[in-house]
Amino acid sequence: MLESLLEFVIQGLVLGGLYALFAVGLSLIFGVLDVINVAHGEFFAIGGYLAFAAVVLLHLPGVVGVLGAAAGTFLLGLCMYPLLIAPLRRRLAGRPQAPLYLVLTLGLSTFLQSSLLAVAGGDYLRVPPQVAGILDLDVTAVSYQRLLVLGAATVLLTLLFAFLRLHPEGLAVRAVSLNPEAAQAMGINLSRIFALTLGLGVALAGVGGALMAPLFNVYPAVGFPLTIKAFAITILGGMGNPVGALVASFLVSLAESLSVMVIPSQWQNLIAFAVMIVMLLLRPQGLLGRGVSR
Amino acid sequence: MLELERVHAGYGKLEILQSASLRVPDGTIVGIIGPNGAGKSTLLKTAFGYLTPFAGRVALDARDIAGLRPDAIMRLGVGYLAQAGGLFAEMTVHDNLVLGGYTIPRRVRRRAVDEVYARFPLFRDRRRQLAGALSGGEQRLLSIARALIVRPRLLLLDEPSAALAPRFIDEVYTTLVGLNRDGLTMLIVEQNVEAILAVAHRIFVLDLGRNAFDGTPAELRGSDRIRRLYLGEDDEPAPRGR
Numbered sequence A: 001m002l003e004s005l006l007e008f009v010i011q012g013l014v015l016g017g018l019y020a021l022f023a024v025g026l027s028l029i030f031g032v033l034d035v036i037n038v039a040h041g042e043f044f045a046i047g048g049y050l051a052f053a054a055v056v057l058l059h060l061p062g063v064v065g066v067l068g069a070a071a072g073t074f075l076l077g078l079c080m081y082p083l084l085i086a087p088l089r090r091r092l093a094g095r096p097q098a099p100l101y102l103v104l105t106l107g108l109s110t111f112l113q114s115s116l117l118a119v120a121g122g123d124y125l126r127v128p129p130q131v132a133g134i135l136d137l138d139v140t141a142v143s144y145q146r147l148l149v150l151g152a153a154t155v156l157l158t159l160l161f162a163f164l165r166l167h168p169e170g171l172a173v174r175a176v177s178l179n180p181e182a183a184q185a186m187g188i189n190l191s192r193i194f195a196l197t198l199g200l201g202v203a204l205a206g207v208g209g210a211l212m213a214p215l216f217n218v219y220p221a222v223g224f225p226l227t228i229k230a231f232a233i234t235i236l237g238g239m240g241n242p243v244g245a246l247v248a249s250f251l252v253s254l255a256e257s258l259s260v261m262v263i264p265s266q267w268q269n270l271i272a273f274a275v276m277i278v279m280l281l282l283r284p285q286g287l288l289g290r291g292v293s294r
Numbered sequence B: 001m002l003e004l005e006r007v008h009a010g011y012g013k014l015e016i017l018q019s020a021s022l023r024v025p026d027g028t029i030v031g032i033i034g035p036n037g038a039g040k041s042t043l044l045k046t047a048f049g050y051l052t053p054f055a056g057r058v059a060l061d062a063r064d065i066a067g068l069r070p071d072a073i074m075r076l077g078v079g080y081l082a083q084a085g086g087l088f089a090e091m092t093v094h095d096n097l098v099l100g101g102y103t104i105p106r107r108v109r110r111r112a113v114d115e116v117y118a119r120f121p122l123f124r125d126r127r128r129q130l131a132g133a134l135s136g137g138e139q140r141l142l143s144i145a146r147a148l149i150v151r152p153r154l155l156l157l158d159e160p161s162a163a164l165a166p167r168f169i170d171e172v173y174t175t176l177v178g179l180n181r182d183g184l185t186m187l188i189v190e191q192n193v194e195a196i197l198a199v200a201h202r203i204f205v206l207d208l209g210r211n212a213f214d215g216t217p218a219e220l221r222g223s224d225r226i227r228r229l230y231l232g233e234d235d236e237p238a239p240r241g242r
Helices: A002-033 A040-057 A064-093 A098-121 A144-166 A169-179 A181-184 A191-217 A222-237 A242-259 A272-283 B042-047 B070-074 B093-100 B104-120 B121-125 B136-148 B168-180 B193-199 B217-222 B222-232
Strands: A135-136 A142-143 B001-013 B014-024 B029-033 B055-060 B078-081 B155-158 B185-189 B202-207 B210-215
Touching: A002 A040, A002 A144, A002 A169, A002 A191, A002 A222, A002 A242, A040 A064, A040 A098, A040 A191, A040 A222, A064 A098, A064 A191, A135 A144, A135 A191, A142 A144, A144 A169, A144 A191, A144 A242, A144 B001, A169 A191, A169 B093, A181 B078, A222 A242, A222 A272, A222 B168, A242 A272, A242 B168, B001 B029, B001 B042, B014 B029, B014 B042, B014 B185, B029 B042, B029 B168, B042 B155, B042 B185, B055 B104, B070 B078, B078 B136, B093 B104, B093 B136, B104 B121, B104 B136, B121 B136, B136 B168, B168 B185, B168 B193, B193 B217, B202 B217, B217 B222
Parallel strands: B014 B210, B029 B185, B029 B202, B078 B155, B155 B185
Antiparallel strands: A135 A142, B001 B014, B001 B055, B202 B210
16 A cells, blocks of 8 residues: 555656646746646647757767756747737737637647647657656656656756846846836836747746656657646646746646545546536635735 | 926726826926826826827827837836835835835846845845835835836826825925935826825826826916816815804
């Protein structure tokens, strides 16, 4: 019993690391830009494909694949604001924008998935692990690749939160999320911060995709189920609140993992969405409310 | 320094300012008063680039700045204080001051923040507190201190006395007068007519988006029509008893 519990807790923590990489970025983007990025999962897939290209096609070390995925998806995120969001924002000045951003990013999601299908085909691609081997903990065993996912998520998210709290650019991101007009009076260029936020947010998903590629395989729609799961997580944590998304990621992942001990595994996926529905009905602002500043 | 010439501006298709003109000479305090909805805040927002004028000219030191973004105008040496101060209430006092120096190099910023702490020791003691936890008057002083970190040449203030207790209004205006003596030019929109008349070198009265008066506070006090219409003063003595 204890062995099973420990095993499920470790699985839950690893899954939580992945959810956190994904959901914190999604939440950050929503908090700053008021955009629900439905295409977030496609950046996760692109991260996986970039890792595949680096490691399998170019025979580069795994770490290069992860760094390449981070850089590639960061650049794509940077371009997303001036090419897609800003033109729509200009045309809709003064009118409600959220529904159209949703449609825009849904269109981008389908466009990217179709593009990946056209370029790389629909096959499941295997990427060798960045680190091989298994750690034997007596009560359970866990692959180093899974530990890498958890370790990388811990390091990256610590760096992200330190950046938001300590660096002037990070403070500017928080300021824009709180009061864009007042932020402009500080000399902050909103377009620059919007682009930076999109870059950071989708790069987290891209790194997640590269790290999970050896565990999940890579195919065009690999990130879409995660997007849907991340919506539930961000609502649980409080829309636009990255700290809330972090907490909720681990709550959901641990609940999913441990639930297997008491309910059939086919019910596992329902947990996050059941919690999301209950949360929307009882506490729509989520566990920690809204705000990148928190 | 700042000049608005026959400016038309507003929100969407709604035109609030209708050919409003105004000059703010170097080193002066210029006040804008007028009834609610006259376009006072709209004028300030147009001068700072939050709104792009439909027509007319906005110039800083004879350079046309209409259409520039607020962050670009800020980098030209113009500070802006929103009606409620525009503080980031959920961030600390220190983070607010750091953001005030966002556009300047780190070393200069650190020195400027230290200068604020030297001038307002209260803020040094409470640097880790959330700005929203300060009292209304302290918040207003913090927003002024934050705007000064980049040493602006011109400060635009939207109702600096709004929602403040009288003793804080005095403190805020004493600070503003001191800054003006040090050479800072100011354009102040104010509902508190007595407060602005006491400090301004020149007063503009806006009504329905147009200039209704342009002169010194003494000239304004000498104009019966303006006093009656905009200061709520009556020439005829109020009836006593019944």
